[in-house]
Amino acid sequence: MRATCHFLLPMSSITVSHLVKQFANPESGESKRAVNDISFTLGEHEFLVLVGPSGCGKTTTLRMLAGLEPVSSGEIFFGEKRVNETRPKERNVAMVFQDYAVFPHMTVYENIAYGLRSRGAPAAMIKERVPKAAQIFRIEHLLQRKPRQLSGGERQRVALSRAMVRDADLYLYDEPLANLDAQLRYQAREDIMALHKEKQKPSVYVTHDQSEAMAMGDRIAVMNGGRIEQIGSGAELYERPNSLFVAYFIGTPSINLFDVEILAEDQALFAVSTAFRLRLADSHLDALRPYSGKRIKMGLRPEDLHVPRLATFLVSPENQIQGVVNVVEPSSTGCAVYLSTLDETSRDYVATLRTRMPATYLGKEVPLAANMAKAHYFDPATEKSILVAI
Numbered sequence: 497m498r499a500t501c502h503f504l505l506p507m508s509s510i511t512v513s514h515l516v517k518q519f520a521n522p523e524s525g526e527s528k529r530a531v532n533d534i535s536f537t538l539g540e541h542e543f544l545v546l547v548g549p550s551g552c553g554k555t556t557t558l559r560m561l562a563g564l565e566p567v568s569s570g571e572i573f574f575g576e577k578r579v580n581e582t583r584p585k586e587r588n589v590a591m592v593f594q595d596y597a598v599f600p601h602m603t604v605y606e607n608i609a610y611g612l613r614s615r616g617a618p619a620a621m622i623k624e625r626v627p628k629a630a631q632i633f634r635i636e637h638l639l640q641r642k643p644r645q646l647s648g649g650e651r652q653r654v655a656l657s658r659a660m661v662r663d664a665d666l667y668l669y670d671e672p673l674a675n676l677d678a679q680l681r682y683q684a685r686e687d688i689m690a691l692h693k694e695k696q697k698p699s700v701y702v703t704h705d706q707s708e709a710m711a712m713g714d715r716i717a718v719m720n721g722g723r724i725e726q727i728g729s730g731a732e733l734y735e736r737p738n739s740l741f742v743a744y745f746i747g748t749p750s751i752n753l754f755d756v757e758i759l760a761e762d763q764a765l766f767a768v769s770t771a772f773r774l775r776l777a778d779s780h781l782d783a784l785r786p787y788s789g790k791r792i793k794m795g796l797r798p799e800d801l802h803v804p805r806l807a808t809f810l811v812s813p814e815n816q817i818q819g820v821v822n823v824v825e826p827s828s829t830g831c832a833v834y835l836s837t838l839d840e841t842s843r844d845y846v847a848t849l850r851t852r853m854p855a856t857y858l859g860k861e862v863p864l865a866a867n868m869a870k871a872h873y874f875d876p877a878t879e880k881s882i883l884v885a886i
Contacts, residue, residue, distance in 0.1 A: 510538035510561070510666060510698050515570035517556050530556045532722035533570070538698045543689075545701045545713035548745070553722040554702045558668050561700060562589050574665060585615075590664035592688075594671040596651045598643045604630070605639040608657045622661075629660035632694070633687055649680040653687060660691055667692070667699040673708065685712060706746050710734070718742050740879040743795050743872055749832060751795040751872065752845040760788045766814075767794050767871075771837035775814035777869040783882050784873060792882065795872035798832065801847035801864040811865040819845065819864065821857045835862070 517531040531553040538544050546554040559565035561572060563584035572579050579587055590611070598607045608626045630636040633653040643651055652672060659667060669688065673681045689712065692699050703709055709716045710730040717727040718741070726733060726742045737743035743751050756767040758776075765776040765784055774794075776784055804811045819835030822844070830850040836842045838861065847864055873882040 509540055509575065510700075511571075511573040512536050512538075512557075512561075513571045513573070515557065515560065515572065516568045517553070517560060517565060518568040529722050531560070534719075534722075534724045535570075536717060536724065536727055538700065539714075540698060541696045543692050543699045543701065543712065543714045545703060545709040545716045546719055547703055547706055547709040547713075547716055548719035550704060552719040554719050555670055557719075558591075558670055558700060558702050561666065562591055562668055563587050588663075588665045589668055590659040590662040590666070591668040591670065592652075592655045592659050592672045594674045596643075596648075596655045596675075598651055598654050600643050603640050603642060604635060604646070604654050607643070607654050608639075608661060611658055611662050625661040626657075629657040632660060632690065633657050648675055648677075649684065652676060652680075652684055656684075656687055656691055660694065664695075665697060667695065667697055669699065669701040671702055671704070673703070673705075681708075688712070707748055710746070716746075718745060720745075736881075736884065737872065738881050738884040740793060740795075740874045740881075743874070743881070747797060749798050749846045749848065751797050752801075754794045754796070754843060754845075755791060756794045757791050758784055758787045758789065760785075769837075769843075770839035770841060771843065772817045773814070774817070774866060774868060774871075777871065779869060780871070780873070780883065787873075787875075787882065792876055793874040793879075795874065796845075796866055797870060797872075798846045798848040800867040800870040801845075801849075802867065803849060803851060804863055804865045806851060807865040807867070809865070809867055809869070815866050815868050816863045817845075817866055818861055820861055821853070821859065824853050824855060824858065826852060835864075 513535050515531055515534050516529060518527045518529050520527045534557065546557060548554050556565060560567050563582060567580050574587065599610065605626055608629060609622045612622050627636060630639055633656055635650060635653050635657065638646065638650060673684050676684055701712060713730065715727060716730055716733055718725045718733060720741050726738050733742055733746045737746065744753065754769055756769050759766045759768050765781055765788065767774045767776060804816065818838050820838065821833060821835055823834040825832040830848065831853050833847045833849060833853055834844065836844050874880065875882055
């Protein structure tokens with residue numbers, strides 16, 4: 497007798513409210529919060545990416561959504577249904593794992609069909625959906641092979657095909673591209689977005705790669721130490737980071753950070769270090785005036801440093817940084833230039849230029865113009881953005 501399918505009622509969104517996951521240490525008796533009071537709502541067709549360093553709680557969050565990890569406190573809702581105690585099989589979730597999770601003793605066809613068969617799907621449905629999914633992911637010619645005969649990229653497409661044949665309410669991806677080489681990662685990324693476009697269901701994707709997150713997510717949740725530091729679109733996180741961690745984690749190359757003192761002179765404010773004296777943009781004066789005479793962190797994105805003669809803003813001695821060129825790294829759009837400041841406590845920084853810098857500049861001093869209207873400032877005690885409320 498076939499098992500009965502367990503499908504939830506149609507839902508419009510996923511809601512996570514004050515979710516906590518606590519693990520006990522059997523040796524010390526102490527407990528650690530892997531996920532520490534996070535909340536978010538996932539829209540009906542939204543692709544949300546959880547990004548952060550190893551150990552920040554993103555995979556644990558994913559496993560709680562799937563029902564593979566019990567919730568310590570907080571609530572998870574699929575639509576209006578609270579699912580904290582709902583078994584994984586009854587949540588109607590499709591999950592793609594980092595290690596592909598394909599069965600070595602089954603053919604590709606059997607692997608793709610497994611989820612449908614385990615839920616008691618009719619044979620006609622399996623016969624129709626499996627070849628269609630295999631065709632979408634370009635593995636229709638591999639249906640009779642075993643996983644040991646496949647490459648890593650092909651095994652990953654088997655896992656994606658298995659998710660494709662399901663009519664799941666939620667799609668979860670646990671670092672599915674981590675084991676692929678660079679070329680295959682781009683293709684697999686397109687495959688995942690094709691799956692999302694086909695299903696149009698809420699999806700949560702876990703990665704430690706912020707470039708991957710920026711390319712794929714409708715919204716991105718940046719996690720650190722079990723908490724969500726900030727959630728928003730890639731552009732919001734990049735242009736208006738609300739913390740030092742988000743500013744540094746989002747962006748390649750990472751933002752340049754400098755310890756500066758804010759000094760007032762007449763009606764102007766200056767960010768002063770032993771290497772430079774930069775005038776603050778007028779739009780930032782109100783927010784920074786309370787920090788006059790104090791030390792803070794200033795951030796400049798690499799693309800906001802320019803060759804003076806090519807800058808699109810007025811250049812003066814009050815917005816230039818002198819540095820020694822250490823490395824010039826060509827790119828398809830220009831080059832990345834790695835420099836050091838000229839002071840005794842030399843500070844490394846990087847500029848991404850839309851022009852090529854000849855190798856003859858190596859070891860030489862050059863000025864770069866800083867677009868101070870794009871600068872970021874952070875309170876050293878809280879590490880929160882000083883500009884976030886503007």
